[in-house]
Amino acid sequence: MIGRRSFLVTTLMSLGFAFLYIPILSMVVFSFNESRLVTVWAGFSTKWYLELLQNDQIINAAKLSLKIAAINATGAVILGTLAGLALSRFRRFKGRTLMTGMTTAPLVMPEVITGLSMLLLFVAMEQIFGWPAGRGVTTITIAHMTFSMAYVTVVIQSRLSTLDESLEEAALDLGARPAKVFFLITLPIIFPAILAGWLLAFTLSWDDLVITSFVSGPGSSTLPLVIFSKVRLGVSPDINALATIMVTIVAIGIVSTGLYMQAQERRRERDVQAALALNQ
Amino acid sequence: MILAELVAWIRAFGPYRWASNRLSDWGLTGRTVVIGIPYLWLILFFLIPFIIVLKISVSDIRLGMPPYEPLMQWIEHQVVTLKVNLGNYAFLFEDALYRNAYLNSILTAAGSTILCLLVGYPMAYGIARTSPSWRNLLLMMVMLPFWTSFLLRVYAWIGILKNNGLINNVLMAMGVIDEPIVMLQTDFAVYVGIVYSYLPFMVLPLYANLEKMDLTLLEAAADLGCHPIKAFLTITLPLSMPGVIAGSMLVFIPAVGEFVIPALLGGPDSLMIGRVLWEEFFHNRDWPVASAVAIAMLILLVGPIMILQYTQGRQAGVHR
Numbered sequence: 001m002i003g004r005r006s007f008l009v010t011t012l013m014s015l016g017f018a019f020l021y022i023p024i025l026s027m028v029v030f031s032f033n034e035s036r037l038v039t040v041w042a043g044f045s046t047k048w049y050l051e052l053l054q055n056d057q058i059i060n061a062a063k064l065s066l067k068i069a070a071i072n073a074t075g076a077v078i079l080g081t082l083a084g085l086a087l088s089r090f091r092r093f094k095g096r097t098l099m100t101g102m103t104t105a106p107l108v109m110p111e112v113i114t115g116l117s118m119l120l121l122f123v124a125m126e127q128i129f130g131w132p133a134g135r136g137v138t139t140i141t142i143a144h145m146t147f148s149m150a151y152v153t154v155v156i157q158s159r160l161s162t163l164d165e166s167l168e169e170a171a172l173d174l175g176a177r178p179a180k181v182f183f184l185i186t187l188p189i190i191f192p193a194i195l196a197g198w199l200l201a202f203t204l205s206w207d208d209l210v211i212t213s214f215v216s217g218p219g220s221s222t223l224p225l226v227i228f229s230k231v232r233l234g235v236s237p238d239i240n241a242l243a244t245i246m247v248t249i250v251a252i253g254i255v256s257t258g259l260y261m262q263a264q265e266r267r268r269e270r271d272v273q274a275a276l277a278l279n280q
Numbered sequence: 281m282i283l284a285e286l287v288a289w290i291r292a293f294g295p296y297r298w299a300s301n302r303l304s305d306w307g308l309t310g311r312t313v314v315i316g317i318p319y320l321w322l323i324l325f326f327l328i329p330f331i332i333v334l335k336i337s338v339s340d341i342r343l344g345m346p347p348y349e350p351l352m353q354w355i356e357h358q359v360v361t362l363k364v365n366l367g368n369y370a371f372l373f374e375d376a377l378y379r380n381a382y383l384n385s386i387l388t389a390a391g392s393t394i395l396c397l398l399v400g401y402p403m404a405y406g407i408a409r410t411s412p413s414w415r416n417l418l419l420m421m422v423m424l425p426f427w428t429s430f431l432l433r434v435y436a437w438i439g440i441l442k443n444n445g446l447i448n449n450v451l452m453a454m455g456v457i458d459e460p461i462v463m464l465q466t467d468f469a470v471y472v473g474i475v476y477s478y479l480p481f482m483v484l485p486l487y488a489n490l491e492k493m494d495l496t497l498l499e500a501a502a503d504l505g506c507h508p509i510k511a512f513l514t515i516t517l518p519l520s521m522p523g524v525i526a527g528s529m530l531v532f533i534p535a536v537g538e539f540v541i542p543a544l545l546g547g548p549d550s551l552m553i554g555r556v557l558w559e560e561f562f563h564n565r566d567w568p569v570a571s572a573v574a575i576a577m578l579i580l581l582v583g584p585i586m587i588l589q590y591t592q593g594r595q596a597g598v599h600r
Contacts, residue, residue, distance in 0.1 A: 006508070008402075009402055009405055009406045009409070010406060012402035012403070012406070013402055013403050013405075013406030013407070016399050016400070016402065016403040016479075016483075017403070017418075017421060019399065019476065019479075020421070020422070020425050020476075020479060021421075021425075022440075023433060023436035023437055023440060023476065024425065024428070024433070024436065026436060026439060026440060026446055027432070027435075027436045027439070030439065037444070040444070040449070079317065079318050079321055080318075082313075082314050082315075082317050082318045083318035083319075083322075085314050086314050086315040086318060086319075089314075090311060090314070090315060093315055095319070098327075099315075099318075099319055099322065101589075102322040102323070102326050102327060103318075103322065104589065105326070105585070106326065108529075108530070108533045108534065108581075108585055108588060110533070110534055110536060110537020110538070110554060110577060110581070111534075111537065111539070111554075112537050112539050112554045112557045112558060112574070112577075113333075113537060113557075113574045113577060113578060116333060116557065116561060116570060116571065116574050117329030117330055117332065117333045117574070118325070118329055120329060120332045120333055120336055120567070120571070121325065121328060121329040121332055124332055142325060143325075145321075145325075146321070146322070146325040146326055149318070149321070153318075178310050178311075179310055203427055206429075207429045207430050207431065209430075209431055209540060210539055210540065213562075214561075224429070224431050227429075227431055227432070227435075228431060228540075231431070231435045231438070231544065232543075232544070234438075235435075235438050235439050235442070239432070239435065240439075242432075243428075243429070243432040243435070243436070246428060246429055246432065247428050250424065250427045250428045251424060253427075254420055254423065254424055254427060255420070258416065258420050262416070
């Protein structure tokens with residue numbers, strides 16, 4: 001009896017999930033609607049998908065966003081892994097508190113503030129050093145890396161804190177140098193977390209509107225900027241089609257990584273069992 | 281591991297030895313690099329920008345690019361004068377527009393945080409009390425909207441709330457109403473948008489907390505004849521307070537500065553501080569006032585951010 005869900009909790013939980021999914025489902029359903037009037041059903045059609053594929057503005061923006069998101073994710077993973085390592089493996093160093101603050105603050109900082117401050121930095125740098133000349137892909141990537149590395153740091157740090165340090169210590173005792181220990185032991189173990197961090201950083205960059213608006217320049221319209229300017233004018237069916245494509249990709253990604261993680265977990269448990277059996 | 285092979289191979293290479301010895305002579309060890317690179321990056325691209333915002337918030341507006349006066353000026357005989365203009369801040373206090381935007385942001389963020397808690401708590405509780413095999417699926421379902429575009433999820437509500445949108449169409453077809461209810465471009469729509477967008481941020485920390493709870497406490501209460509509702513109020517709810525606080529702060533803090541939701545779902549009079557900053561910056565091109573708005577918003581958020589860091593630090597401490 002204890003620990004079971006009551007009828008009331010089940011109902012409220014189902015309503016919560018309905019609230020989460022009805023808007024997404026409505027976009028999916030109406031993306032196949034014949035009519036331009038988005039919310040009146042007029043028969044099944046895939047014409048908005050064809051129209052979307054012919055929309056050069058959206059296609060180009062999507063390509064640019066993909067490029068920025070991929071570069072950003074790779075950079076953020078490198079920086080975030082270093083920061084995660086620094087915070088979890090070096091207990092004491094000068095300015096540790098400041099670093100902890102700087103890696104957690106971007107997580108909760110309102111985007112308008114981050115965007116404004118990054119832009120003012122770029123303007124000041126341009127005045128003093130002449131770089132970056134104007135704003136565009138470079139400034140967007142730097143800004144994205146700065147806020148998404150914070151998320152990667154959290155992911156890596158929490159993985160490292162649950163990692164059995166005796167493995168690393170054993171390798172060090174046997175004479176392996178720290179870099180070798182990292183590449184041979186730590187990296188393979190935390191690889192799923194690094195992958196998760198990469199995907200998270202990719203998604204954050206791919207979705208970002210506010211920070212990008214501040215630091216983008218002419219000719220660097222990412223997908224969210226194009227969507228926002230279209231959406232401000234009202235609902236349009238090809239945006240529904242775009243949303244459906246994106247939700248499908250994310251759903252496939254989440255389900256497959258979920259399954260992969262479960263398989264990993266099971267394999268690890270089996271390995272542990274086998275090792276214990278060998279010991280006896 | 282190919283990587284390790286590669287590392288070993290580079291190691292054996294003479295010039296590498298030499299370079300690495302020189303580097304450690306200068307104090308550039310692996311440790312310095314691991315700490316130094318992210319540290320320098322964060323100082324350059326996170327800390328310094330805030331100092332610049334602070335600086336520009338006390339400078340004067342001017343025409344040109346960049347549209348603000350330099351703070352320090354070389355005047356004749358090379359005397360440095362420091363020109364501090366607190367007028368931008370005074371302006372924020374005097375102008376009713378800013379005061380209202382400030383107040384409205386806090387009220388909207390607080391109201392939607394409470395609504396988020398009311399919707400999210402039963403969800404987190406329900407998931408934590410589901411069998412482990414289903415639990416992962418449900419958690420994945422909470423995460424999925426978080427991974428899909430924020431902008432598009434807000435956009436979805438336009439189609440639902442507008443005058444000829446989903447809700448009005450359904451209600452009119454059922455004959456409940458004759459005239460469409462105006463929901464889009466109202467504060468109601470802003471609340472719905474915030475609760476909807478930030479719900480995963482509420483559910484996940486709550487779940488993490490409720491899942492760890494010791495159920496034998498509830499068993500003991502039941503054995504001693506305690507009513508389940510009373511047991512919930514006296515045991516579960518107080519124990520889950522760290523989760524409640526963490527979730528609430530994770531919703532409240534970004535909601536205060538929210539721009540996209542009031543811009544797309546709110547009416548012209550649903551002013552929030554994030555939107556005011558945006559308008560000042562992009563439309564009025566008044567960078568000093570925009571910076572002052574940013575600093576004022578930060579001052580407002582320092583308290584909640586500290587509370588969040590404290591509860592998270594304590595939770596992490598419990599783990600160890």
